[in-house]
Amino acid sequence: MLQFSPQIAYVYEVGHKVCVTQPRVTACVSLAxxxxxxxxxxxxxxxxxxxxxxSCRTPDTGIVFMTEGVLLRxxxxxxxxxxxxxxxxxxxxxxxxxTDVLMGLLKKIxxxxxxxxxxxxxxxxxxxxxxxxFNLGDKNSHTNTSVIMSMQGRTxxxxxxxxxxxxxxYVKATVDTVIKIHENQPFxxxxxxxxxxxxxxxxxxxxxIYAEENNEKNKYRKSFSSGIQAANLSVLPMYGSLPxxxxxxxxxxxxxxxxxxxxxxxxxxxxxxxxxxxxVIDCGFHKLPYFDPVLGVECMSVCPVxxxxxxxxxxxxxxVARGMCxxxxxxxxxxxxxxxxxxxxxxxxxxSLLLQLKALGIHNLLRFTFPTPPPAKSLLSGLxxxxxxxxxxxxxxxxxxxxxxxxxxxxxxxxxxxxxNSGEFGCVDEVLSIVAMLQVEGVFVRQVAGKDKMxxxxxxxxxxxxxxxxxxxxxxxxxxxxxxxxxxxxxxLQRKACKDWCxxxxxxxxxxxxxxxxxxxxxxxxxxxxxxxxxxxEGLDLxxxxxxxxxxxxxxxxxxxxxxxxxxGSYKGIRGAKLHIxxxxxxxxxxxxxxxxxxxxxxxxxxxxxREMMTIEKEWLLEIAPHFYTHL
DNA sequence: GGGTTAGGGT
Numbered sequence: 317m318l319q320f321s322p323q324i325a326y327v328y329e330v331g332h333k334v335c336v337t338q339p340r341v342t343a344c345v346s347l348a349x350x351x352x353x354x355x356x357x358x359x360x361x362x363x364x365x366x367x368x369x370x371s372c373r374t375p376d377t378g379i380v381f382m383t384e385g386v387l388l389r390x391x392x393x394x395x396x397x398x399x400x401x402x403x404x405x406x407x408x409x410x411x412x413x414x415t416d417v418l419m420g421l422l423k424k425i426x427x428x429x430x431x432x433x434x435x436x437x438x439x440x441x442x443x444x445x446x447x448x449x450f451n452l453g454d455k456n457s458h459t460n461t462s463v464i465m466s467m468q469g470r471t472x473x474x475x476x477x478x479x480x481x482x483x484x485x486y487v488k489a490t491v492d493t494v495i496k497i498h499e500n501q502p503f504x505x506x507x508x509x510x511x512x513x514x515x516x517x518x519x520x521x522x523x524x525i526y527a528e529e530n531n532e533k534n535k536y537r538k539s540f541s542s543g544i545q546a547a548n549l550s551v552l553p554m555y556g557s558l559p560x561x562x563x564x565x566x567x568x569x570x571x572x573x574x575x576x577x578x579x580x581x582x583x584x585x586x587x588x589x590x591x592x593x594x595x596v597i598d599c600g601f602h603k604l605p606y607f608d609p610v611l612g613v614e615c616m617s618v619c620p621v622x623x624x625x626x627x628x629x630x631x632x633x634x635x636v637a638r639g640m641c642x643x644x645x646x647x648x649x650x651x652x653x654x655x656x657x658x659x660x661x662x663x664x665x666x667x668s669l670l671l672q673l674k675a676l677g678i679h680n681l682l683r684f685t686f687p688t689p690p691p692a693k694s695l696l697s698g699l700x701x702x703x704x705x706x707x708x709x710x711x712x713x714x715x716x717x718x719x720x721x722x723x724x725x726x727x728x729x730x731x732x733x734x735x736x737n738s739g740e741f742g743c744v745d746e747v748l749s750i751v752a753m754l755q756v757e758g759v760f761v762r763q764v765a766g767k768d769k770m771x772x773x774x775x776x777x778x779x780x781x782x783x784x785x786x787x788x789x790x791x792x793x794x795x796x797x798x799x800x801x802x803x804x805x806x807x808x809l810q811r812k813a814c815k816d817w818c819x820x821x822x823x824x825x826x827x828x829x830x831x832x833x834x835x836x837x838x839x840x841x842x843x844x845x846x847x848x849x850x851x852x853x854e855g856l857d858l859x860x861x862x863x864x865x866x867x868x869x870x871x872x873x874x875x876x877x878x879x880x881x882x883x884x885g886s887y888k889g890i891r892g893a894k895l896h897i898x899x900x901x902x903x904x905x906x907x908x909x910x911x912x913x914x915x916x917x918x919x920x921x922x923x924x925x926x927r928e929m930m931t932i933e934k935e936w937l938l939e940i941a942p943h944f945y946t947h948l
Numbered sequence: 949g950g951g952t953t954a955g956g957g958t
Contacts, residue, residue: 339956367958383958414958556955582955585954585955603953605954726958757953898952899950900951918953925953927953
């Protein structure tokens with residue numbers, strides 16, 4: 317994280333209006349607070365922050381910390397960003413899709429605004445690469461427009477250890493290393509990196525058993541055979557889908573004489589900083605998504621980390637004092653690791669990003685200067701999707717009718733499209749609810765085992781599941797929740813009614829509130845800004861007629877992700893991918909429908925599962941997307 | 949008949 321807040325303050329003092337981008341909201345808020353405090357200023361006046369759902373600034377704020385997405389949005393209104401004279405991109409080494417596109421755009425702006433100062437801050441050694449990218453001068457004439465400045469990191473020294481021989485099972489090796497450290501190394505907390513919730517829970521179980529035994533034995537001993545003072549052990553998980561109240565536990569001060577062991581995914585590599593770590597265990601792997609532009613499917617797989625990741629992980633040990641890092645791979649293996657992971661841009665679906673660039677007036681996307689150009693196949697696949705959705709025309713220009721609106725909506729193009737069409741289908745409110753529900757995860761509380769798991773399943777089936785599939789089920793959930801919410805006026809009573817209902821229905825209250833918040837902001841855009849209204853329909857407009865319109869509207873966005881049942885019992889996607897119904901889908905337990913659409917896929921091992929599904933009639937595809945489906 | 953998702957963000 318930004319290590320030069322005094323320098324930023326100085327730049328402001330000498331008259332610059334400064335914008336500092338961050339990949340995450342939390343960093344924007346905490347940095348703004350810190351800098352405001354250092355200056356003795358009131359947050360929101362000289363120093364402020366801005367993110368999509370929360371901001372604290374005025375038009376006169378001189379230093380604004382904002383998420384990368386907010387800066388991109390500001391370019392829509394102000395393409396040359398004249399409101400700033402200095403732009404700082406922080407954490408560039410993370411190379412998110414957003415960082416890369418901002419770098420490309422800022423390079424363009426720099427050509428037109430000679431007085432604009434751009435500071436690019438990166439924690440790795442790719443300084444030459446970044447300098448060359450931003451250098452607008454002629455390489456041969458030594459007229460550099462960019463310079464490198466180096467700053468010393470603030471971490472303490474870290475001793476790195478490698479294994480002598482490759483390990484066969486890194487989960488087991490992690491457990492063994494935890495125990496070895498505990499019995500042989502001085503007091504200090506341990507952070508171990510694993511790749512998934514599953515691995516973390518497996519390791520947690522084993523260490524838990526050891527810990528109970530260890531803590532019991534400590535009643536009768538003062539030290540281990542190594543001479544190290546005997547301490548108790550407490551083990552905690554840390555991963556994204558863990559409920560917040562359990563995530564918070566890793567930050568709480570432990571008892572004296574209890575060594576904390578935290579088992580984390582890469583959430584602890586960048587997003588979350590756990591204080592007081594002295595020992596790091598790095599299994600050498602992480603999960604990475606990879607977009608297959610041919611199948612149009614995003615797969616996840618366990619891959620070796622890069623040397624940059626390994627350094628970042630080790631660095632988590634040296635924040636308070638001298639640290640130690642145990643790498644569960646050999647030094648020779650480390651030497652063979654790639655310097656860095658390919659940037660997200662070259663591994664992901666680009667349709668959303670390309671739409672935004674089009675909206676910013678970048679017409680020739682194939683010639684746009686990305687810091688690392690993405691594969692041509694990904695670019696073409698993204699453009700094809702946009703063309704199929706009628707966001708761009710044959711000439712590649714944003715369409716008047718929907719393209720502009722789609723670009724403005726903070727949604728994936730397919731979701732944006734169905735929302736833009738919802739007036740025509742006379743189901744604005746229903747599609748708003750469905751789309752809002754697609755933006756959140758973990759609606760249903762997952763019961764681990766036993767009686768609750770059975771009850772939860774029955775409750776879900778009896779109250780929400782329908783043969784039409786998950787999307788209509790989510791609509792049912794949202795509408796039921798809204799009904800409960802609207803029965804109470806008083807805020808406190810309302811919250812209680814909602815929480816009680818959620819508990820009864822095995823639904824996550826916080827997730828539902830998030831969905832409500834998202835729906836509200838989308839509703840404002842759709843109804844107030846775009847003036848999209850329900851078309852009137854003649855005759856009886858109840859029940860089935862209405863629900864068919866909702867479903868057709870969904871198809872009008874999701875038609876590129878249709879699949880049909882094949883003879884083997886699996887499904888075949890439009891581009892030939894072999895697909896399966898996710899066990900989590902409500903279509904998993906019913907007779908398999910012949911045709912479906914799906915909102916996303918999840919791939920595990922060798923199988924690709926469709927999630928958030930809906931049954932459709934084949935004819936709808938021909939009716940709604942004749943340009944895409946000429947015959948079936 | 950099959951069996952469960954690293955992390956961000958507009």
